[in-house]
Amino acid sequence: MAGKEPLVSEAVGRVLLTEVPEKGELPEKRKMSVFPTAHKRPSIAASFLGVLATRRLSMMKRMMPRIQDLRKESTGIQVHYEPTYRLEPKVTFSAAKAERILKDVVDERLEGLIYNAKATPSLIRYLCEEIKDRVKDLHYDRYKIVVNVTISQNTGQCILATSRCAWEPKYDTFASYSYSNKGIMCFASVYGVYTD
Structure with a gap:
C-alpha cells in the first residue's frame, strides 16, 4: 500500500x-x-441555520404579493390623461336628491332605536358610509362627497349645528336632514364640493 x-x-x-x-x-x-451522514444527529449550528432558513422563507412568502404588485405596476401600461381645462361640472350636485337619500337612510336605520353610548360610534360610521355610497351611486363627476352625522341622546335639550365651508356657490352645495324620536336625536349632512 x-x-x-x-x-x-x-x-x-x-x-x-x-x-x-x-x-x-x-x-x-x-x-x-x-459531507454530513444520515445517521448522525444534526448539530446545534445546523438546526439554528434551519430556523434562519425557514424564517427567511416565510418572510419571502409574505413579501411575494408585494413584489408581484410592484412588478405589475412597473410592467403595466400607464395611462396619462391630458388636462381638460374644464372649470365647471357637466351635471351639478342635486341637493334635493341628496336630501332624499339622507331621509331614507336615517329614517330606515334609526326608527325605534334607543340611545346606546357604546354602539353609537359604530352606528355613525355605518350611516356615513351608507349615505356616501348611495350619493356616489348618483355618479356626480369630479365631486368630492363629504358626509357628517351627529347622534345624541334625546333628553329634551336643544342642539344648534353650524358649518362653514370655502367653496364656489355656483357649483358646490349641501343637503341636511334632522331626525328625532323618544331616545335619539340625529343631524346628518352631505356636502358636494366640485374639484377642477
Whole structure:
C-alpha cells in the first residue's frame, strides 16, 4: 500500500483517504467525511441555520404579493390623461336628491332605536358610509362627497349645528336632514364640493 497516491476531493481540497486501497482491502486510516451522514444527529449550528432558513422563507412568502404588485405596476401600461381645462361640472350636485337619500337612510336605520353610548360610534360610521355610497351611486363627476352625522341622546335639550365651508356657490352645495324620536336625536349632512 505504500507508494500509492492519496485521494483528494476536488470540491473541498481535503484528503479523504490516506491511501488508495487495493481491491477487497479496507483502508487502515480514514479521515472524517466532509459531507454530513444520515445517521448522525444534526448539530446545534445546523438546526439554528434551519430556523434562519425557514424564517427567511416565510418572510419571502409574505413579501411575494408585494413584489408581484410592484412588478405589475412597473410592467403595466400607464395611462396619462391630458388636462381638460374644464372649470365647471357637466351635471351639478342635486341637493334635493341628496336630501332624499339622507331621509331614507336615517329614517330606515334609526326608527325605534334607543340611545346606546357604546354602539353609537359604530352606528355613525355605518350611516356615513351608507349615505356616501348611495350619493356616489348618483355618479356626480369630479365631486368630492363629504358626509357628517351627529347622534345624541334625546333628553329634551336643544342642539344648534353650524358649518362653514370655502367653496364656489355656483357649483358646490349641501343637503341636511334632522331626525328625532323618544331616545335619539340625529343631524346628518352631505356636502358636494366640485374639484377642477
